[in-house]
Amino acid sequence: MKLERLRIQGLRCLSGSDIELGAGIHVFVGANGAGKTSVLEAAFLLSHGRSFRSGAKEALLQRGASALSVYGEVRHEEGRLSRVGLGREGSRWNARLDGESATLGQVVRECAVVCFEPGSHALIAGGAEERRRYLDWGVFHVEHDFLLAWRRYQRALKQRNSLLRSGSMIADELFLPWEAELSQTAEQIDRMRQRYLDLILPHLAASISGLLPELGELQLRYRRGWTDDRPLGEQLADQRGRDIARGHTTLGVHRADWSIAFEHAPLREHLSRGQEKLTALGCLLAQAGLYASHKGEWPIVCLDDLASELDLTHQTAVVAQLYQASAQVLVTGTELPAPLQGLSAQVFHVEQGRLAPLL
Numbered sequence: 001m002k003l004e005r006l007r008i009q010g011l012r013c014l015s016g017s018d019i020e021l022g023a024g025i026h027v028f029v030g031a032n033g034a035g036k037t038s039v040l041e042a043a044f045l046l047s048h049g050r051s052f053r054s055g056a057k058e059a060l061l062q063r064g065a066s067a068l069s070v071y072g073e074v075r076h077e078e079g080r081l082s083r084v085g086l087g088r089e090g091s092r093w094n095a096r097l098d099g100e101s102a103t104l105g106q107v108v109r110e111c112a113v114v115c116f117e118p119g120s121h122a123l124i125a126g127g128a129e130e131r132r133r134y135l136d137w138g139v140f141h142v143e144h145d146f147l148l149a150w151r152r153y154q155r156a157l158k159q160r161n162s163l164l165r166s167g168s169m170i171a172d173e174l175f176l177p178w179e180a181e182l183s184q185t186a187e188q189i190d191r192m193r194q195r196y197l198d199l200i201l202p203h204l205a206a207s208i209s210g211l212l213p214e215l216g217e218l219q220l221r222y223r224r225g226w227t228d229d230r231p232l233g234e235q236l237a238d239q240r241g242r243d244i245a246r247g248h249t250t251l252g253v254h255r256a257d258w259s260i261a262f263e264h265a266p267l268r269e270h271l272s273r274g275q276e277k278l279t280a281l282g283c284l285l286a287q288a289g290l291y292a293s294h295k296g297e298w299p300i301v302c303l304d305d306l307a308s309e310l311d312l313t314h315q316t317a318v319v320a321q322l323y324q325a326s327a328q329v330l331v332t333g334t335e336l337p338a339p340l341q342g343l344s345a346q347v348f349h350v351e352q353g354r355l356a357p358l359l
């Protein structure tokens with residue numbers, strides 16, 4: 001798929017930009033603070049409904065502006081065009097698909113963006129939440145029932161947590177329906193996640209060993225969030241007293257995690273910072289590759305500040321892989337990254353929140 005048009009209003013320093021994009025590689029070049037990353041953030045917002053930068057979604061809204069909107073025209077491999085939009089006016093976010101009001105789920109299903117950026121190493125070195133988000137984004141795109149199960153799970157979790165916080169005088173019977181719902185939806189979500197991990201493993205092995213051959217074979221480890229010996233419902237009932245003391249539910253798919261161990265680096269602490277970044281990049285490219293083999297089209301790939309994140313050899317390897325795959329790629333840099341010199345790429349100059357194509 002490719003973004004043929006990206007219109008951004010009121011996002012950080014971008015007050016009003018409207019650009020046309022083609023196939024292949026696009027580079028956004030400009031000084032620090034010019035607004036390059038914000039362009040990638042806008043594309044990512046259409047795909048995830050949030051930014052990849054930490055902090056509140058509210059920080060995206062331009063200081064002093066009352067509204068923010070991002071609109072994209074996404075051309076799919078089979079020729080179909082999806083017109084996707086997300087916006088915020090006052091305190092409300094809204095989503096639009098093909099001119100009609102839509103849900104966030106409908107919009108993000110039409111626009112898939114994977115993004116490698118300076119914070120991506122958190123996928124390997126950070127907390128479990130980042131890894132669950134990665135996993136669930138992939139599962140969402142291959143399993144149709146995922147979103148429904150996930151929403152039911154979140155609702156039941158919220159209800160059980162609020163009962164836990166109401167104190168120990170709450171009758172056990174009040175917990176039972178929510179624990180049954182948690183147990184049923186957790187089994188579903190866990191099965192989908194496990195299927196996804198089985199699917200992605202060969203993609204991970206290929207993409208990470210291409211970037212880090214010196215680390216040897218990799219193993220994917222997964223913890224589902226509760227033990228395998230008994231149904232989650234039974235374990236939640238046993239755990240209730242301790243959960244009341246803690247004020248939240250300590251077992252379930254919201255506690256799941258996964259990790260990668262290498263033959264020559266069995267612990268995460270054995271990886272250098274650069275190797276963490278390359279492993280994270282390998283995970284993102286594997287996810288893009290799996291998406292492509294499942295959907296018949298590559299997601300849009302964003303590489304923020306490529307030249308300062310990777311050494312030249314790895315920059316060249318990544319660019320060559322994406323070039324061969326004919327993926328639409330959006331890259332940022334303070335100058336044109338060396339591996340792109342000589343390749344046909346559309347270059348945009350970014351200055352103080354304004355974008356101009358360089359001919």
Ligand SMILES: Nc1ncnc2c1ncn2[C@@H]1O[C@H](COP(=O)(O)OP(=O)(O)OP(=O)(O)O)[C@@H](O)[C@H]1O
Nearest residue numbers: 012013032033034035036037038059060061062063
């Ligand atoms: N909510 C906001 N309203 C207005 N301006 C903002 C807001 N948030 C951030 N900015 C400004 O917008 C710009 C965002 O820059 P961005 O991170 O996109 O730049 P960049 O070109 O990628 O920079 P670098 O090369 O330093 O990473 C910065 O100048 C920042 O101060």
